[in-house]
Amino acid sequence: MERISRFGLVNAYLVPEDDGLTLVDTLIPRSARPVLAAAERIGAPIRRIALTHAHGDHVGSLDDLVAALPGVEVLISARDARLLARDMALDPGEPDTKLRGSYPGTKTRPTRELQPADRVGSLEVIATPGHTPGHVAFLDPRDRTLYCGDVFSTLGGVATSARVNPRFPLTGMATWHGPTVLGSARALRALDAARLAPGHGKVVEAPAAAMDAAIAKGAA
Numbered sequence: 196m197e198r199i200s201r202f203g204l205v206n207a208y209l210v211p212e213d214d215g216l217t218l219v220d221t222l223i224p225r226s227a228r229p230v231l232a233a234a235e236r237i238g239a240p241i242r243r244i245a246l247t248h249a250h251g252d253h254v255g256s257l258d259d260l261v262a263a264l265p266g267v268e269v270l271i272s273a274r275d276a277r278l279l280a281r282d283m284a285l286d287p288g289e290p291d292t293k294l295r296g297s298y299p300g301t302k303t304r305p306t307r308e309l310q311p312a313d314r315v316g317s318l319e320v321i322a323t324p325g326h327t328p329g330h331v332a333f334l335d336p337r338d339r340t341l342y343c344g345d346v347f348s349t350l351g352g353v354a355t356s357a358r359v360n361p362r363f364p365l366t367g368m369a370t371w372h373g374p375t376v377l378g379s380a381r382a383l384r385a386l387d388a389a390r391l392a393p394g395h396g397k398v399v400e401a402p403a404a405a406m407d408a409a410i411a412k413g414a415a
């Protein structure tokens with residue numbers, strides 16, 4: 196797996212597969228070039244783009260990448276696909292709290308809408324709602340890397356996005372429903388991942404204790 200970071204603030208990942216690469220998230224706008232350059236260095240084509248959620252700092256270069264990669268698959272949860280199309284209505288039964296963070300939308304529509312327990316190449320799709328209503332994480336069962344999107348960030352210490360981390364407030368401030376994030380954070384902890392690869396911050400090896408502490412802090 197290769198991490199691509201913009202300004203040390205936001206990450207995308209290139210995950211190797213037999214047929215090429217899966218790109219997890221697309222960074223902020225004007226990031227297509229470093230992503231394509233990283234794939235070129237690896238020497239494999241990007242076959243699919245899997246999005247953890249519809250916030251602008253994760254979908255920002257989607258349209259540019261799709262334009263540069265004819266035939267690429269685009270995958271996002273069915274729920275966040277509506278946010279990608281700028282349909283901001285909440286579903287019946289969802290907590291009636293305000294959607295936060297930026298939802299710029301994209302011209303690109305997904306080629307496939309993800310459901311829990313789907314697969315994206317080798318990656319297992321894990322429903323992790325809360326930061327956004329349809330947030331998903333991806334677990335690579337080959338090496339137990341957990342691409343957790345914005346459920347956890349590691350910038351300014353490992354923290355959940357259930358509440359605002361004063362050392363890196365962005366993810367907490369953009370969270371739709373904190374208690375739901377905490378449930379998702381516990382579900383991810385239960386997977387016993389070998390490494391945590393977040394949307395913001397460095398990859399953390401053997402993250403169990405740090406995830407436990409972050410969950411305890413988020414619930415306090």
Ligand SMILES: [Zn+2]
Binds near residue numbers: 248250296345
């Ligand atoms: Zn986010």
